Amino acid sequence: MSLSVAGVNRSCGGVSLKDIRLEIRSGEYFVLLGPTGAGKTMLLETIMGIRRQDSGKIVLDGADITDMPTERRGIGYVPQQSLLFPHMSVRRNVEFGLRIRSAPMAEMRARTDSVLAELGMLGLADRSPASLSGGETQKAALARAMVIEPRIVLLDEPLSAMDPETRHTLRAYLKRKQAEAGTSFLHVTHDQIEAFSMANRMALIRGGIIMQTGSPREIFSSPKNEFVARFLGYENIFEGQQAPGADGLISVDIGGAVIKAPAGSAKGEGSRCVLGIRADEIAISEEPDRESANSLKGIIEGYAELGAIVKVSVRIEMGALILVALMVNAFIGAGLDRGKTVWISFSPGSVKIIAAGSALTG
Amino acid sequence: MSWLRTRSPFIIASAALGAGMVIFLMLPIAASIFGSASGIPGALEDAGTRNAIITSLYCAFLATLFTMVLGVPLAYIFARYSFAGKGFIEPLIDLPILIPHNAAGIALLMVLTPNSVIGSFFDKMGIRFVDSVMGIVVAMAFVSAPFMIRSAQDAFLSVNPAMEHVARSLGASELQVFRHVSFPLAARGVLTGCLLTWARSISEFGAVVILAYYPITAPIDLYDTFVTEGLSRALPINGLLILIAVAILIIFSRLLARQSRFLKPVEGRA
Numbered sequence: 001m002s003l004s005v006a007g008v009n010r011s012c013g014g015v016s017l018k019d020i021r022l023e024i025r026s027g028e029y030f031v032l033l034g035p036t037g038a039g040k041t042m043l044l045e046t047i048m049g050i051r052r053q054d055s056g057k058i059v060l061d062g063a064d065i066t067d068m069p070t071e072r073r074g075i076g077y078v079p080q081q082s083l084l085f086p087h088m089s090v091r092r093n094v095e096f097g098l099r100i101r102s103a104p105m106a107e108m109r110a111r112t113d114s115v116l117a118e119l120g121m122l123g124l125a126d127r128s129p130a131s132l133s134g135g136e137t138q139k140a141a142l143a144r145a146m147v148i149e150p151r152i153v154l155l156d157e158p159l160s161a162m163d164p165e166t167r168h169t170l171r172a173y174l175k176r177k178q179a180e181a182g183t184s185f186l187h188v189t190h191d192q193i194e195a196f197s198m199a200n201r202m203a204l205i206r207g208g209i210i211m212q213t214g215s216p217r218e219i220f221s222s223p224k225n226e227f228v229a230r231f232l233g234y235e236n237i238f239e240g241q242q243a244p245g246a247d248g249l250i251s252v253d254i255g256g257a258v259i260k261a262p263a264g265s266a267k268g269e270g271s272r273c274v275l276g277i278r279a280d281e282i283a284i285s286e287e288p289d290r291e292s293a294n295s296l297k298g299i300i301e302g303y304a305e306l307g308a309i310v311k312v313s314v315r316i317e318m319g320a321l322i323l324v325a326l327m328v329n330a331f332i333g334a335g336l337d338r339g340k341t342v343w344i345s346f347s348p349g350s351v352k353i354i355a356a357g358s359a360l361t362g
Numbered sequence: 363m364s365w366l367r368t369r370s371p372f373i374i375a376s377a378a379l380g381a382g383m384v385i386f387l388m389l390p391i392a393a394s395i396f397g398s399a400s401g402i403p404g405a406l407e408d409a410g411t412r413n414a415i416i417t418s419l420y421c422a423f424l425a426t427l428f429t430m431v432l433g434v435p436l437a438y439i440f441a442r443y444s445f446a447g448k449g450f451i452e453p454l455i456d457l458p459i460l461i462p463h464n465a466a467g468i469a470l471l472m473v474l475t476p477n478s479v480i481g482s483f484f485d486k487m488g489i490r491f492v493d494s495v496m497g498i499v500v501a502m503a504f505v506s507a508p509f510m511i512r513s514a515q516d517a518f519l520s521v522n523p524a525m526e527h528v529a530r531s532l533g534a535s536e537l538q539v540f541r542h543v544s545f546p547l548a549a550r551g552v553l554t555g556c557l558l559t560w561a562r563s564i565s566e567f568g569a570v571v572i573l574a575y576y577p578i579t580a581p582i583d584l585y586d587t588f589v590t591e592g593l594s595r596a597l598p599i600n601g602l603l604i605l606i607a608v609a610i611l612i613i614f615s616r617l618l619a620r621q622s623r624f625l626k627p628v629e630g631r632a
Contacts, residue, residue: 050527070530077531083524087546096542097532148532 001061001151001184002026003047008056010046015039017046017208020056024152024201027182029175031199033189035231039208040188041080044154047186048075060151076150076183080157082141084129090140091116091125097148115143119173135166139173146177153178155187159194171198192232196220204228222352226274229354234276235323237354242273249293249348256318260293261351274354279325281350284312284334284342292345298322300340303331312336314344394597394604401598402605411599414583415606421495421579422563425502429510429559434552437514438540442523455512458505466505467572474500474573497574502563509558517551518544550618557614564610580606 003024010017017039024030034040045051047058049070058066065073084093091112098108116122119139129137138158145153155174159167175198178185189195195202196216203213204227212224223229226237240252240259249260252275261275289295298316310331312324324344326334336342366374405411439445440452458466474481474491481491491497521544529539545552567581575582580603588596 045527048527048531050530069535070527071533071535073531075531077528079524079528081524083522083528085525085529085543085547096529096534100533100538100542144528144532 003061003152003184003186004057004059005043005047006057006059008043008046008053008058010042010051010053012042012051015042015208017043017053020208020210022203022210022213024184024186026061027178027184029178029185029187029198029200031187031189031195031202032205033192033195033202033231034205035190038190038205040190040205041156042208043205044077044156044186044188047154048077049073074148074151076145076148076153078138078141078145078153078155078158080160082129082137084132084137084140084144086129089126089128090121090132093129093140094125094143094147096144101148111147112143115147118177119143133166134161134163135170138162138166138170142170142174142177146181149181150183152184152186155185157189158187160189160191167194174198204231206231223276223354225355226276229276229352233278233280234352234354235279235325236277236282237274238276238320239272239274241271242353243271252351252353254318254320257296257316257320259351260348261353262348265351265353273356276352276354277322277346277350279311279323280309282322282324282344282346284314284324284326284336284344286334286340286342288343289345293348294351295343295345296322297341297343300336300338300342302338303336314342316344391604395601398597398601402601405598405602410578411580411583411602414578414580415603417495417498417577418564418580421498422502422560424495424499425506425563426510426556426560428499428503429507430552430556433507433510433555434514434545437511437555438518438544440511440515441518456508459508463505463566463568464572465568467501467569470497470501470504470569470573491573493574493576495574495577498570498577498579501569501573502566503559505566505569506559506562509562510555513555513558514548514552517548517555520551521547554618557617561607561610561614565607 003022005020005022008017008020015037020043022030022032032040032043042051046053049065049068053066056066057064060073060075084090085096088096094112094116095108098111103111112125113122116125119142121136121139121143124132124136124140129140132140138161142158158174159170162170171194174185174187187195187198199216201213201215202219204211204219206227212219212228214222219228220232223232223234229237238252238254238259240254242250242252242261245251245260245263248263250263250265252259252261252273254275259275259277283289288297296316296318298314301313301315301321303310303312305328308328310326310328312326312331314322314324316322322344326336369377436455440448461469471492472478474484474497476482476485476490476492484491489496491500525547526539526543529543530536534542565581566579567585570579571582571585578586580599584596584599584603587599
C-alpha cells in the first residue's frame, strides 16, 4: 500500500506543517527524521485523521482519504508511550481491533495468538499492561496495531523509551516484520542511528518543512542544506569562495585557508558556496601529511571527552576553528593537549559542497 | 511520646489543629447518636418516619439516575471539546451549589408550577412537580447535579486523549471509543459522582421543602417534628438519620474500594 501526502498545510499553536509532500511506496520502510518540535507527530496525526489539515490531500493506495474518519482509514498506529488500555489484559488489548470488527471468536483467538507468539509475548497474554516492562509494553502495542493487518503502520518514536538492548531487538523485529508483511511503515524518530539503520528511504523535517527526501545513503552523502548537514553530524561547516583547480579538484577558500574538494561536487554558477566536513573524517598528527590534498596547520584550543570519543578543537593558521573526532586511545597515544601545534588532514572526498551561495544560518 | 520527639513543631502543630477539626466535626454527631440511642428503635417503628426515609432514598436514587443520564455526556463534551460559549456555560454548572437551596426551590417552582409554560406542558402529560415525587427528584437533581458533572468531567480529563486516538485507529467509532475505553477508564470518577449526588440528594431540604413538601422526605420529617413536637421528639429521628448517613458512608467507602480493585487489571492469570 502506498501513501501520498500532497501539499498538506496545517497550523496549530506554535507548530505548523508547511506544504508537506511525501510519497511512501508500497512495502517501504520510510523514516521521518527530525528534532523535537519539528512537526513529526502532528504530521502522523494528520495522516491518521485525528487532526484535520488546513489544505492538501492524503491518498492511501490510490484512494483519497483526506476527509475519511480515522476509524475507516485502516492505518495502524504505535504511539511513543504505547498507551495500552490499562483496564484490559494484554490479550484484550491486542484483540481490541478485531472485536470492534466483530471477528469470529476462533479467528480472533488464532490471529491474536499468532502475533503475540511472533513477538514472544504469548506467555504474557493474560497479564495486565501495568505489570509489563517498557519493551514488553511496546511489543504489545505493536501487536495490537499489526493484528488488524493495517494498510500502513505509523510508528511515533516507538523505541525512544527503551533500554539499548531492547531497542536493538525491536529494531530488528520491526525490520523483519515489515519485510515479511510487505506493509508500508512510516516511522518517526529523532534518532539518526535508528533512522539510518531502518529506512529504505527517509525524509528530514524541521519547523514543519520537509528539508530533504531520499535513501539514507543519498542523504548522508549529499546533504541538501546546512540544517541537514548539521543534523547528520557535519560539525565543520564553512562558507567559502570556490574556484577551479587541477587534478579533478576545486579549491574553496575559507577565509584564507584553501580546501580541496572533488570538482564534480561544485554547486551553482556563482563562486560562493557552503561546505561541510565530518569531524570523524579528519585525521590529526604532529607532522604534515605530504600526500593529503588537505593538510592544515593549527593549534589545539581545547577538547571534550565524550566516552570513547574525544572532540578536539583545532584553530588553523588562517583562523577557522575545526572540530576533529578521535578515539580516546588515539588521543591519549598521540599525547595531544591544549596549546600543542598539530596538522589536520582529510581527503577531498570528505568535503561536501552543501549549497551554492551564502546559505550559512549560524 | 517518642512520636513527639521525632516530629518537627510544624507537624505537631498541624496534628493538634487537625485533631481540633476532627473533634469539631464528630462531637455533635456522636452527641446526637448517643443522646438519642434509646429512642432510635422507636423512631424506626414509626410508619411516618419510615416512609419519609424510604421516600428520600428512592427519590435520591432517581435523581442520581437523572443527573447521570444528562450529566455524564455533558461532562464528556466539556472534557474533550472546545466550543463557542463553553467559557460562559461551564461556570454556570456550579451555580446550584452557590445559590441558597430554598432560592433554588423557588426558581424551580417558577418554572415548573402548572401555571408556567413548561409546567403546563408537563401537566398536560400528567406529570406534576409541585408536591409530588417528581418534584422531589427534580429539586434533588438540581442541587446535586454539579457533583455528578464535575466528578465525571475530572474523570474524563484524566483519560489520555491519545488512548482514544489509538482506539480510533483500531477501527472504533467515537461511540465505541466512549463505550470501551473512555467510560470504563472514567468509571471510578463517574461512580464517585453518583455516590456524591445520591448522598447530597438524600440530605436536601431547602429546595425540596419549597417545590414538594409532600410526600414527606426524611429531612422534612425531622424539621416537621422539631417544629411541631419539640427537640425531645426530634432527637431519635435525628439520631436515626445520622446513623443512616454513617451506614451510607461505610457502604460508599467499600464500594469505591471494591471498584478500585475491579479496575486494577488482572495480573498473571493464565
